[in-house]
Amino acid sequence: MNDIQSATIAGKILGKIKKEDIHPEASWKFILRKTALWIGISVSGVLAAFSLSMLLFPFISVEPNFLTFGIGRLFSSPVIRLIPIPWIVFLLIFVPLVVIEFHNTRHGYRYRIAMVASGLILMIAIGASAFKLLGVDGFFDQKFRDSIPAYGQFSETPTDFWSQEREGYLAGTILSSEPGSFTLQDLDGDTVNIQVERDTVLYPNVNLEQASEVKIVGTMNEDRSLKAEKIYHGAPKPHHGKEPEGGDWDDTARTKKQDEWKFRDSNAENENRKDRLL
């Protein structure tokens, strides 16, 4: 291209700029856009962290071995039943959103998406941990359950889980005990007869005396009594509002952490306790 041609193009453009009175857009508009983008990133990040904390809340709040209660019972497994679908959906919305928003920042394109995603997911995880430490997850979980009736249908609590009489998961307070069985007031306030046999496994700290709280995994008999296969110490907060002695299910979960996985079927103490009952 020669100089005359080259000059003509620039001249035309400059002429058009002047004729149409074109001006650079004001700086504040760009600052506003950038600020809005970073606010969007922050809000999406916080919501992603909040969603993650709410998603993990049911799993973190329960006893460490809670998720093993349903082993061998796939569809009634707590892992399946505790999954809070709405928070998974929110997480699947906000995490990609924050990654895309970051990628659209001025220098976002300079980093690989995988690296950006990893870094942001780490930050979201840290944020979720902070929410957990501050108790934000538990606070809002209760708020949502109290104010949004449908919320509970999407995510079961351990209380819901331990109220599945037909599935063989029951918890409550022992009202009375006799050789080979005891009467349990479950979390709905109903009474159920529990049968204890020689092969019933008693986990640490289980006390089968009156007013003790227990969780039972077993099989429902036709006469609506429950044949206990495993008995655990403690019980979640009952549906009817009567809190078991010693605190709610959250507290139980915390105190139980020390006892988990220490059980041995041959534990002499457990055998003695069972002998006393049987």
Added chain:
Amino acid sequence: MQTFPFLFRSTTRGNQTATARSEEYDMHMNEPGYQEKTDAEIIELAKSNADFFGVLMERYESPLLRYIHRISSFDHDDAEDILQESFIKAYRNLNDFDHDSKFSSWMYRIVHNQTIDNARKNKTRVTVSIDEHDLIHFLRAATDIENETARKHDLASIADAVRSLPETYREALVLRFLEEKSYEEIMDILHIPKGTVATLISRGKKILHEHLQKADVQTN
């Protein structure tokens, strides 16, 4: 001292406003050392006086116009329209220019996007239209092929090999070996990470080698 004939040309077209500003501009331009000013310095001046934007346009219009031709099959008039739209867009967004990047990279980015947009609107296939000189230069830089070897072969078949490269690889190779941009500049023009630029160039060269071998062109 370089002169700016386009300004006088606009004067002869009877744009009085342009004439007045052109004289003012010419007066500025004749100040000693003015041409040594950096793009960033001129951008700051252009924010308050459009005449200074003319300096930037003159600096970059030729390479940008050539770039449009290299990445598209638009004719000269269409390429000029794209360039015009790109410069006006750049002028409007002058306050958004990031001084951490080069003005040339920013302009290439705008021109690249404008070319792709126009190609999509016109349903034109984005392809390369490289002249013989460029083609040989490109082959030498990208494949170490010798001038004589290239000339011995049908340049049209070699050009076909270049054209048949996937668009993403071709863009990176054109910027690297024809526009002679650094990896950082290509990163800022194509808006991809530097590592991806290196990958595109490396793989693009490999694919080009394969295409040339299929065309029976010996590469070193």
